[in-house]
Amino acid sequence: MQKQVFEKCHIINELLISEKDNEARQELIKLLDYHNTNELNYNPLVNHLIRETGLFPYLDPETSNWEERFIYDAFKVDVGEQVPLTLHREQSLLLKKLLEGRNIAVSAPTSFGKSFVIDAYIKLKKPNNVLIIVPTLALTDETRRRLYKKFADEYKIITTSDVTLSEKNIFIFPQERALNYINIVNEFDIMIIDEFYKAGYKFDKERSPSLVRAMIKLGEKAKQKYYLAPNISSIDDNPLTEDMEFHRMDFNTVFLEKHELYNEIENNDTAQKSKVLLDILEKNNTKSLIYAGTYSNIESLTNLFQSTYSELDNNLLTMFSNWLVKNYDFNWSLTKLIKRGVGVHNGRLHRSLSQIQVRLFEEDKGINNLISTSSIIEGVNTSAENVIIWRNRKGAAKLDDFTYKNIIGRGGRMFKHFIGKIYILEKPPEQAQTQLDIPFPNEIIGDLDAEQYGGLLTKEQLALLKSHQEEMTSIMGFQVYEKLKSESAFQSSNSDLIKKIAIDLKTNPDEWNGLYHLNEFKPKNWDRLLYKIINLQPGNWEAKNKTFVEFIKTIARNWSKSIPELLNELEDYDVGIDEFFKLERNVTYKFSSLLKDVNALQKEILVGKGYDISKFIGYCSQAFLPKVVFQLEEYGLPRMISKKFQKSKIIDFYDSELTIHKAIEEFNEIGQEQIVRKTEGLDEFDKYILDYFFDGIKITNAQQRI
Incomplete structure (x- = not known):
């Protein structure tokens, strides 16, 4: 040897x-x-x-x-752990530049360890306000958990809106939520944007305008900027990064061993491919991420595993499966998959469900294989010894080289798996250099001030801005429109949509009569106005209009009824559990955002009517659950357990003064042991979930004062 x-x-x-x-x-x-x-x-x-x-x-x-x-x-540095950690050479270089106050955009592999640099910066620099923008809510909670354990004794960790600030704060948000703090925080010591490549229109058409908007408006308040992304070879000349140093760091800490097995599969034959996949899993008795690419491919793999694998003699997974049957749907394929040691990760699931599965995937005796869409690269920092590319697709489109590298970068883990084994079952994309282009999106032009931001715009865009302002001024007056812009009142980053709503309110005021009825908890009276509102964005709801309207009316009972009961009521509209997740997410995000824009505009245009639907907006944005219950799901606590807390009088979620931070204080004051003892109806898997939940909120007496 x-x-x-x-x-x-x-x-x-x-x-x-x-x-x-x-x-x-x-x-x-x-x-x-x-x-x-x-x-x-x-x-x-x-x-x-x-x-x-x-x-x-x-x-x-x-x-x-x-x-x-x-x-x-x-090269040891304090990153908030119990003992200092040694950084590798390139981490140390980045940290040095950040401590010097430089603005940095960095491209580095998944295994680079970018989070350690952030943690070390906070520990050493001790900034007052840190803003971290992440691409998804799942990554929000993962980042919160990491930083909470390290810095909750010094900082208030804020992940939701309407939170009273402390002297020192760490804000962790997706870009849409971050925009709510534009007029609340005067200055950020540093603005960190994770996965900033999503500002490029070709990488995320739907959300890039809102990220660019956040980079502009919040960037003005940031003394320093630190942008992170993987696999970027260069950045185009653009005003958003012109004051930043770009560092491309091809510095891997694990080795990716690629097995190009697609050559053994004739014409992408499904039967052959299935056999190859099963052979890989049989020979490698370690954790595997299986990239499926689309929801239909997840279904195909689900059928394959159900027909091939027997149920495991695993008490933990059996408990989880039974918990899913009781709390979600006994016909759900995931309940059967879990018993076979297989999980599913996608962007539609309840946040707590995704987090529980990732926790089980990290457990030695938990889930062995995790099937995923691209959510695994956008929503969570997990990795495995094996990554299997089942399909070279991201939705309807083929994978590009950038996304492909992102996925295979999940293979291996520092100190655990020096070698990540990548099994490629379909021909990968051609290798390519990825230049990040960040064109200034026309969608957000109407939200900008010509004098302040004119230097960022082309002549054509300046003309477009002038035209938009003239139209909006003619509808509501110059001062009112400028006031709304200065308050960042609009949720949408689509100026054309804002204009469309304003025109409709101005020209058809009688069609908006009775808007205040939405505040009354009488779902049977909501139909006309729900149809009116969703037709402002036809085709945006991923369901027929009637189905979406009936869904909103049904989940109005989300707190008083169980999900199995709600699904039973939705049977006539062909809404199963997967559709339920998708539509609930559309209600809490897309629909509530549209409502906020309608409300902001109608209060200025329909002045004589005196309408305000803030109450109904609150209902929708929190899925008709008590606000803190909905927020706790992002912390890994499912609504079913919160209901048991309410029934056992552990905590009063009806209390209008209750905030997420007050709730966490109460949980810590009572203590996990007492809560488990006093709560009626907790089963063994509820207790497992509570272990995970409390692990993310444990604080000391000193931390409770923050």
């Missing part, structure tokens, strides 16, 4: 001499995996090569000489 190690060290050294640092690092990681597999100690030569390649966290102080031990200690 020692001879093999020496020969490998010789090859790595030759690569370093030839200035092929990346290749040398890849070979070294494979050598470290060999040591790990064979339980070998690192000799001084291996430690020396670790130092030369910049992988300082991998150094073994016990077998290093004094120079390597010095490096290992010199």
